[in-house]
Amino acid sequence: MASADKPINTDVPEKDVFALHFLQSLSNLRRQNTFNSPEKTNDRVKKIKKAAYVSMARAAGGTNRLWSRALLRRAAKENNKVVRLPRRKKRVTCLRRRRSNRRDPVEEEEAERLRNLVPGGGGMETSKLMEETAHYIKCLSMQVKVMQCLVDGLAPK
Amino acid sequence: MMMTMMMNGGEATEAELFLNCDDMSVLERQRVQLNYHQYHHPGFEPTLPCFFPNSSKMNVGEVDSFLPSAGLDLPEIYGELHGDARISVSPGNITTESENSKKRKFGCVDTETKVCNEKKKMMMMMDREVAVEEEEEEEKSKVTEQSTRSIMKMKEQNSCSNDSSKVTKDSQRTDYIHVRARRGQATDSHSIAERARREKISERMKFLQDLVPGCEKITGKAGMLDEIINYVQSLQRQVEFLSMKLATVSPRVDFNIDDIFAKEVVSAPMMNLPNTVMPPHMMVNSGYPHDMVNSGYVHFNPMQQVVTSSDPLSCFNNGQSATMWDSDVQNLYSNLGV
Secondary structure (H helix, E strand, C coil): CHHHHCCCCCCCCCHHHHHHHHHHHHHHHHHHHHHCCCCCHHHHHHHHHHHHHHHHHHHCCCCCCHHHHHHHHHHHHHCCCCCCCCCCCCCCCCCCCCCCCCCCHHHHHHHHHHHHHCCCHHHCCHHHHHHHHHHHHHHHHHHHHHHHHHHHHHCCC | CHHHHHHHHHHHHHHHHHHHHCCCCCCHHHHHHHHHHHHHCHHHHHHHHHHCCCCCHHHHHHHHHHHHHHCCCCHHHHHHHHHHHHHHHHHHHCCCCCCCHHHHHHHHHHHHHHHHHHHHHHHHHHHHHHHHHHHHHHHHHHHHHHHHHHHHHHHHHHHHHHHHHHHHHHHHHHHHCCCCCCCCCCCCHHHHHHHHHHHHHHHHHHHHHHHCCCCCCCCCHHHHHHHHHHHHHHHHHHHHHHHHHHHHHCCCCCCCHHHHHHHHHHHHHHCCCCCCCCCHHHHHHCCCCHHHHHCHHHHHHHHHHHHHHHCCCCCCCHHHHHHHHHHHHHHHHHHHCC
């Protein structure tokens, strides 16, 4: 009940924070690449994409958000690293909810789709999902802007 | 709200206290005295809580109003008592809402004991004075008296608990559940919870609506959700596309950050935008030492320039970010270039 009164907070850090994190992860990539043999573009695309997401998650409050936690966890899993994120307060989420007839089935379906899109959305209740989605959208658009700038800057004149 | 709840709690505990007090030997005399008073003035019983003034101001008010109106046989003693009671009680009862409950309770306990002592003294005196005359009558009426008293007590207690429970229920309802059932709406707890949940969701939806462009025109939750999903998907696709571009645009560079910055140092002067920081080409050209060029400060400048130039609508504040970069982020940036 106490969480109901919490105001919706979707503040996102400044754009240069995103830029910084992204550049840092790119430089990390480069450092890794010096040891590896030259790779295919496909692999590089994947790596850059991952770097983009991870840096975005880091820039946007690290483990404070559910979606960023999920992203970081996923990235750590892909690296086969056992990374222990700081424990969050245990939340009792009822995953097997009672589906009442009153709920709009179309709405539920859409919410389910959104749940698949937002990282870590599987275990969220709908109102939390909305909040996380708002934050996620803000961060994504920020990241897109940063990447766009970088691409524009790199583009051959 | 808290005040009323506390009062209710006080009354509830008072009732218990009252019950317990019957067994206590300390208040035994008081009880006898009570008997006596009730015998003389049947109106005394309702104001019984005044013996335990930890509940509220109201009770003290009752005492104040009661005593003059009671028309007692011993007005001078009562006047004294009244005065004493008021003096001793006042520190505890001038409590306002700002004081916390614990403090208040302690104060009240103190005053309570004080009052009890005062009362006891008075009662002793009165005992000596009146007991002789009233003894026979008291003896006679004691049995019936006690029975009626217990009944009244029970009644009082019942009403007390009823009142308190009612009011606390009300307060809880108004405190926690903001969804009110309108006409024709179900009022069982499940429906109320469901309605609260839906209200919460729609509130967040409204929040999301402002974020997603083109979502204002759409009415209906399903359509809105659809739009939000599309937007998220498009953003994710954009990230993928841009990372592809980044990977293909300059394979030679291979994310050599130094190279990127070198490139941008060249390209930055072409876009002359108002920048509070000294333009990087000037720094490079004006004979800065080479290690300075490699340091974070110069690295940052072209980046910032590029970011601002290619996205003029961004909320970049050059002056502000310059100070920020200078302080914390510069270290990170200097670590960037190997």
